[in-house]
Amino acid sequence: MAVETRHRGAVGQSVTKVDGPSLVAGKPVFTLDHDVPGALVGKILPSPHAHAAIVSIDTAEAEAVPGVRAILHHGNVPRVPYTTAGQGWPEPSPYDTVLFDRKVRFVGDRVAAVAAETEEAAEEALRKIRVEYKVLPAVLSPEEALADGAPVIHDEPDAEGIYDAKHNIVAAVDIPVGDVASALAEAHVTAEATCEIPYSQHAAIEPHGVIAYFDEAGRLVLRTSTQVPFHVRRIVARVVGLDPARIRVIKPRIGGGFGSKQEILLEPVAALLALRTGRPVRMAYSREEVFIASRTRHPMRVAVKLGAGKDGVLQAIDMEVLSNTGAYGAHALTVLSNVGSKTLPLYNKAPHLRFRGKAVYTNLPVAGAYRGYGATQGYFALEVAMDRLAEALGMDPIELRKRNHIRVGETSPIFEKIGEGREGTAQVVRSCALADCLRIGAERIGWKENRGRRREDGPWVHGLGMACAMQGSGITGVDMAAATLVMQDDGSFRLLVGATDLGTGSDTILAQIAAQELGVPVDRVLVYSSDTDFTPFDTGAYASSTTYVSGNAVLRAAQSVHRQILDVAAAALGERPEVLELAEGAVASRKTGRRLTLGEIGHRATYVVDQRQIAATASFTCPESPPPFAAFFCEVAVDRETGVVRVERFVVAADCGVAIHPKAAEGQLEGAILQGIGHALCEEMLFAPSGRCVNAGFFDYKLPSSLDTPRIEAILVPSEEPTGPWGAKSISEIGINGPLPAISNAIYDAVGVRLTRAPFTPERVLLALRAAGK
Amino acid sequence: MKLLFELNGVPQYLDVEPGERLLRLLRRLGMKSVKEGCGTGDCGACTVLVDGRAVRSCLMVAPQVQGRRVLTLEGLGSVDDPHPLQQAFLDAGAVQCGFCTPGMILVAYELLQGNDDPSPEDVRKAIAGNLCRCTGYVKIADAVLLAARWKQEGKWR
Numbered sequence: 037m038a039v040e041t042r043h044r045g046a047v048g049q050s051v052t053k054v055d056g057p058s059l060v061a062g063k064p065v066f067t068l069d070h071d072v073p074g075a076l077v078g079k080i081l082p083s084p085h086a087h088a089a090i091v092s093i094d095t096a097e098a099e100a101v102p103g104v105r106a107i108l109h110h111g112n113v114p115r116v117p118y119t120t121a122g123q124g125w126p127e128p129s130p131y132d133t134v135l136f137d138r139k140v141r142f143v144g145d146r147v148a149a150v151a152a153e154t155e156e157a158a159e160e161a162l163r164k165i166r167v168e169y170k171v172l173p174a175v176l177s178p179e180e181a182l183a184d185g186a187p188v189i190h191d192e193p194d195a196e197g198i199y200d201a202k203h204n205i206v207a208a209v210d211i212p213v214g215d216v217a218s219a220l221a222e223a224h225v226t227a228e229a230t231c232e233i234p235y236s237q238h239a240a241i242e243p244h245g246v247i248a249y250f251d252e253a254g255r256l257v258l259r260t261s262t263q264v265p266f267h268v269r270r271i272v273a274r275v276v277g278l279d280p281a282r283i284r285v286i287k288p289r290i291g292g293g294f295g296s297k298q299e300i301l302l303e304p305v306a307a308l309l310a311l312r313t314g315r316p317v318r319m320a321y322s323r324e325e326v327f328i329a330s331r332t333r334h335p336m337r338v339a340v341k342l343g344a345g346k347d348g349v350l351q352a353i354d355m356e357v358l359s360n361t362g363a364y365g366a367h368a369l370t371v372l373s374n375v376g377s378k379t380l381p382l383y384n385k386a387p388h389l390r391f392r393g394k395a396v397y398t399n400l401p402v403a404g405a406y407r408g409y410g411a412t413q414g415y416f417a418l419e420v421a422m423d424r425l426a427e428a429l430g431m432d433p434i435e436l437r438k439r440n441h442i443r444v445g446e447t448s449p450i451f452e453k454i455g456e457g458r459e460g461t462a463q464v465v466r467s468c469a470l471a472d473c474l475r476i477g478a479e480r481i482g483w484k485e486n487r488g489r490r491r492e493d494g495p496w497v498h499g500l501g502m503a504c505a506m507q508g509s510g511i512t513g514v515d516m517a518a519a520t521l522v523m524q525d526d527g528s529f530r531l532l533v534g535a536t537d538l539g540t541g542s543d544t545i546l547a548q549i550a551a552q553e554l555g556v557p558v559d560r561v562l563v564y565s566s567d568t569d570f571t572p573f574d575t576g577a578y579a580s581s582t583t584y585v586s587g588n589a590v591l592r593a594a595q596s597v598h599r600q601i602l603d604v605a606a607a608a609l610g611e612r613p614e615v616l617e618l619a620e621g622a623v624a625s626r627k628t629g630r631r632l633t634l635g636e637i638g639h640r641a642t643y644v645v646d647q648r649q650i651a652a653t654a655s656f657t658c659p660e661s662p663p664p665f666a667a668f669f670c671e672v673a674v675d676r677e678t679g680v681v682r683v684e685r686f687v688v689a690a691d692c693g694v695a696i697h698p699k700a701a702e703g704q705l706e707g708a709i710l711q712g713i714g715h716a717l718c719e720e721m722l723f724a725p726s727g728r729c730v731n732a733g734f735f736d737y738k739l740p741s742s743l744d745t746p747r748i749e750a751i752l753v754p755s756e757e758p759t760g761p762w763g764a765k766s767i768s769e770i771g772i773n774g775p776l777p778a779i780s781n782a783i784y785d786a787v788g789v790r791l792t793r794a795p796f797t798p799e800r801v802l803l804a805l806r807a808a809g810k
Numbered sequence: 811m812k813l814l815f816e817l818n819g820v821p822q823y824l825d826v827e828p829g830e831r832l833l834r835l836l837r838r839l840g841m842k843s844v845k846e847g848c849g850t851g852d853c854g855a856c857t858v859l860v861d862g863r864a865v866r867s868c869l870m871v872a873p874q875v876q877g878r879r880v881l882t883l884e885g886l887g888s889v890d891d892p893h894p895l896q897q898a899f900l901d902a903g904a905v906q907c908g909f910c911t912p913g914m915i916l917v918a919y920e921l922l923q924g925n926d927d928p929s930p931e932d933v934r935k936a937i938a939g940n941l942c943r944c945t946g947y948v949k950i951a952d953a954v955l956l957a958a959r960w961k962q963e964g965k966w967r
Binding site: 050052053055056057058059060061062063064065066069238239240241242243289290291292294320322323538539540541699700702703706707708709710711733734735739741742743745748750 | 840841842843845846847848849850852853855882883884887888889892896897899900901902903905906907908909910911912915933934935937938939940941942943944945946947948949950951
């Protein structure tokens with residue numbers, strides 16, 4: 037459904053994606069589509085043990101394999117503690133990682149790396165590296181990690197920023213507002229839910245890849261599938277000991293990220309192999325490596341207690357989190373913080389709040405950034421608890437949300453109390469169409485007619501469920517984006533942005549934002565993005581930041597160029613800039629009607645009189661992070677005989693402010709909803725008692741296919757964010773927060789059992805039905 | 811060993827290792843639209859058409875295409891002259907990251923070769939072996955139905 041906007045021009049139009057024609061033609065635009073002559077193949081030797089000390093490494097036999105050019109391991113690589121998380125400054129994740137350590141901490145951890153002339157030689161060399169391990173007791177759950185006398189996973193003395201390494205606690209938070217205990221005790225009604233999310237994987241269809249090579253000047257170029265090119269440059273420079281000025285990072289087209297590529301994984305290894313050999317090196321994760329050695333969602337247990345008055349107005353929310361960050365603490369503190377910071381403000385009527393939690397190490401794969409970034413885990417518990425509270429009050433769940441959700445002009449103490457691993461920023465909500473989202477979504481799904489009816493169809497029972505969510509638009513006080521806009525001599529424009537399009541469409545959206553200001557069609561704005569040699573800085577594509585943060589930088593640059601164009605035209609026409617108007621590719625005088633095309637203006641400024649480059653660079657930091665809002669509704673059918681749950685329909689009504697590109701915005705919602713349905717019904721990484729992932733591939737780790745996909749109906753509900761570029765705020769993450777609770781609540785509506793552990797497999801559903809005697 | 815086959819309408823006669831995967835051969839020949847998403851035949855990103863039928867090129871060895879016709883996305887249309895099916899993917903907003911797109915377009919092409927009027931269910935079945943993590947398949951299905959309508963209207967070449 038298209039959104040109506042009062043803006044005319046490029047904004048609000050679903051224009052052809054600027055990179056679309058080359059993508060549908062299959063052009064070689066992705067990282068590994070680039071052939072670098074003479075490139076070596078780099079491969080990594082993974083740890084077979086969950087927890088072990090490396091007693092010795094013998095590479096003699098491997099080095100003798102014909103074609104092997106370099107082998108890296110802890111004995112020949114400088115030890116530099118760092119974090120693989122590609123985040124802003126100060127880096128909130130601990131420096132608990134080195135390129136190659138004397139110890140391995142999960143099955144799949146990096147032991148050594150090889151560069152060889154061929155893939156076959158590299159693989160043979162990996163097989164011939166002799167490693168003697170002293171196997172250590174492994175910690176395979178957060179509970180074990182916290183137990184007295186548990187093995188210490190990070191006992192290295194040079195790690196920095198770990199909250200309590202001796203007890204395997206990476207991060208801990210405890211933020212009280214008011215007096216939750218008393219408020220819960222005095223509440224007219226209380227409800228609670230404890231929900232668990234397992235290990236799951238982003239599963240972008242393009243595996244991580246990188247090519248390291250040297251340019252004509254001998255500088256190191258990293259062409260890599262990353263969401264954070266500028267963080268890659270900074271972190272690789274430090275880890276491999278190279279002047280950052282000697283490194284160029286290029287992000288070409290990226291085959292999806294969802295957070296998994298907000299991580300510096302292969303780049304420093306490829307860089308070091310290239311530096312050691314003086315040769316180009318290409319590295320790619322296999323699908324199995326993506327599963328075990330890239331990043332996952334943080335598995336969590338989230339417990340929520342709610343207290344409310346008779347009228348349903350919340351008095352207290354208590355949220356407690358136990359997060360499993362795996363073997364390294366990438367994003368551990370920030371994802372943990374986000375569980376509270378992106379959920380609790382939604383119901384700002386509650387005066388008493390407490391948010392506390394721990395993130396702990398285990399000897400399992402490493403969790404990291406994943407779309408939703410903790411909010412997904414938080415909303416699962418919060419929205420199941422809200423469903424219970426509505427039931428306890430005898431109130432419609434939509435009515436309960438209406439009485440409690442934040443509105444325009446309101447705030448929440450949480451905005452200030454919890455930020456990105458530190459204090460946040462006070463802010464007032466300036467746009468919120470959640471009430472409309474609730475109404476429109478409820479009408480579309482037929483809430484009044486169909487909920488609580490338990491319609492039966494053989495063994496299948498149908499039910500309806502709903503949930504709400506918000507997210508943010510960038511990270512306050514951390515994110516910064518810059519854009520450079522240049523007018524060419526022909527009157528067209530070049531837009532240079534550090535912003536990173538991962539397939540989200542941000543190159544197109546940023547071009548639209550500029551085109552709208554400049555009164556030209558989008559195809560007059562050539563976008564070049566994500567190249568640390570040629571584009572200005574951007575923190576990267578994460579935290580729902582690009583449209584809002586990078587978009588505001590683009591808008592400011594375009595406004596400056598707009599003024600410069602008017603100045604040139606004013607001089608040419610002998611009129612004051614105030615009477616001139618830029619529209620439809622020309623500047624016209626309101627006074628005399630005289631007109632100059634952009635081509636004429638560009639030509640004049642470049643070649644004729646008072647010659648200059650019409651151009652501007654602007655940057656934007658993020659003083660506030662306007663939340664998008666969404667209401668989610670679904671219909672499920674539950675087979676009482678087999679426990680199979682089928683999602684029949686999924687409706688999401690979302691407020692992302694003005695949708696710059698409606699089809700791209702809908703696409704973000706549709707894709708996020710299906711990932712959320714995957715979380716709810718089928719996605720879970722499973723581990724053997726040894727700590728080895730037993731389903732690290734698409735055959736055993738089930739992603740939803742088209743046949744598993746219900747009708748997903750994405751409705752864009754307009755609002756206008758006054759601080760956003762052309763009224764826009766974010767849309768990329770919020771959609772994933774709804775399916776888990778909405779589907780759980782729908783299962784309850786259908787068969788009267790609460791599923792609180794994801795995914796809701798037939799086995800778990802049947803067990804729940806049996807336990808409830810149904 | 812020597813291999814003779816037709817690639818996007820052009821005969822190829824070249825040396826291959828008997829065990830070389832078709833995926834690797836095609837990429838070696840510059841057909842970079844053929845993507846490796848898993849290497850185990852599960853994701854469909856490496857789909858190509860062999861004698862008009864969609865196959866996973868990661869599960870075939872090169873000698874299996876001896877004497878056969880192979881079509882990759884490069885053979886369907888180009889940036890300047892896209893096939894209507896490619897245009898439909900653009901117009902419907904079916905392309906996000908674009909990594910699954912070549913395989914999706916080729917399985918849709920196979921479907922529409924044999925069926926001018928597919929139902930939404932036909933489309934869902936046709937693309938069921940190709941994973942997409944970005945779109946929820948909504949706009950991909952829209953694109954295939956749009957292309958089918960164009961075909962019925964005689965707009966295909």
